[in-house]
Amino acid sequence: xxxxxxxxxxxxxxxxxxxxxxxxxxxxxxxxxxxxxxxxxxxxxxxxxxxxxxxxxxxxxxxxxxxxxxxxxxxxxxxxxxxxxxxxxxxxxxxxxxxxxxxxxxxxxxxxxxxxxxxxxxxxxxxxxxxxxxxxxxxxxxxxxxxxxxxxxxxxxxxxxxxxxxxxxxxxxxxxxxxxxxxxxxxxxxxxxxxxxxxxxxxxxxxxxxxxxxxxxxxxxxxxxxxxxxxxxxxxxxxxxxxxxxxxxxxxxxxxxxx
Ligand SMILES: [Zn+2]
Numbered sequence: 001x002x003x004x005x006x007x008x009x010x011x012x013x014x015x016x017x018x019x020x021x022x023x024x025x026x027x028x029x030x031x032x033x034x035x036x037x038x039x040x041x042x043x044x045x046x047x048x049x050x051x052x053x054x055x056x057x058x059x060x061x062x063x064x065x066x067x068x069x070x071x072x073x074x075x076x077x078x079x080x081x082x083x084x085x086x087x088x089x090x091x092x093x094x095x096x097x098x099x100x101x102x103x104x105x106x107x108x109x110x111x112x113x114x115x116x117x118x119x120x121x122x123x124x125x126x127x128x129x130x131x132x133x134x135x136x137x138x139x140x141x142x143x144x145x146x147x148x149x150x151x152x153x154x155x156x157x158x159x160x161x162x163x164x165x166x167x168x169x170x171x172x173x174x175x176x177x178x179x180x181x182x183x184x185x186x187x188x189x190x191x192x193x194x195x196x197x198x199x200x201x202x203x204x205x206x207x208x209x210x211x212x213x214x215x216x217x218x219x220x221x222x223x224x225x226x227x228x229x230x231x232x233x234x235x236x237x238x239x240x241x242x243x244x245x246x247x248x249x250x251x252x253x254x255x256x257x258x259x
Contacts, residue, residue, distance in 0.1 A: 031200030031244040032170065032252050033235055034207045035059030036159065036180055038099055038137055040068055040080040045088070047213040047225040053092045055236035060249040061089050062099035062137035062159070065124035083128045090129050095248035097135035098125065098155070105142040118151055135159060135249045148176050157253055159207070167195070168205040170256055178249065180209035185218040189230035196235060200243045205252055 035052060037044045040063040052059060063086055073082040090096055098121035100106065106114055118136070125133045134156040138147065141161025151158050157175045166181025183192055192208070199206040208231070212222035238244045247255065 030170070030203045031196065031198075031238075032205040032255070033196050033199060033238075033244045033246050034205070034249050034252050035232075035235070035246070036137070036207055036209050036249065037061045038139075038209065038211065039064065039103070040086060040099075041212055042075040042078075042081055043213045043222075044210070045081045045085045046075075047215070047228060048210060049089055049092060049094070051225065051229050052232055055232050057232060057236055057239070057246050058093035058095070058248050060095040060097050060135060061086070062097040062135070063121075063125075064099045064101060064103040064139065065121040065128075066101040067103060068128075069124065087129065090131070093248075095135065095250045096125055096129050096131065096133060097137060097159070097249065098122070098133045099137050100139045103139045105140050106138055106147040107142045107144055114147060114150060118147075118154055122154060152176055157249060159249065166207050166209065167199065167202075168207065170203045170205050170259075173205065173253075173256055175253065178207060178253075180207045182209045182211075183223060183231065184221065185223045185227065189227050189234065192231045193234035193238075196238055196244055200238070205256065206244075207249070 035057065036059060037048055040061060044061065064080065067080050068083055068086060071078040071080050071082040073084070086096060100117040101120040101124070102117065104117060106117060109117065122133060125131065136151050136155040136157070137159040143160070148158055157178055160177045160179055164179035166179045168179055181195065195206055198204070210223065210228065212218070213225050213228045214222050215225050218224055235244070235246050239246045
């Protein structure tokens, strides 16, 4: 409890410092921030969902649907969670996006295999969640003009790996190449919090990509649960203050397209 209090306090301090950095004439602030997870790994469920839910924030999770179907639902035995856990994300307001079926590089597959990896997740997610997915994230960030063209026949939005460094200009978004800002453990929570304020200043849509979230020592592509919570607490506070709006990929794009 004391730890949680300290973490929240830290995040508030970070957000306040970031806000103080705004020019007095900041005028209308209009940043959008999205939280994105690829894979449906265990720690994304154990820490990622619970902590975001504590702060009332939704996100978008991209799942390789055949691996989720095959999961034995035991941490350590399966790389990814099962559909019950993905349903928990859905019930908490998260968007369920597609990440292929078997987490393969689309660029190395035959046309038939590509078809299955792109089209298959639609029926899988509809069957298990009851909602047709509209967002697709290419496994390994591997795509070509041809795979993108095929993806866009079946989905509305494609998430690339690091396009625009994840700082998508709200007035010039290409739904085929929505970029993501990959949060790694060598970044401070203050830096990520500052990125959110910059998104508000510059009318960017900042899409944060998280991989593993761990209680112990993080390796590459992981961050500590504590740092994740500081980032989420900062996003929540900035959202409450009207500086940014935290939305799923689908909600953010629908709002941008309505402008
Ligand atoms: Zn992946």
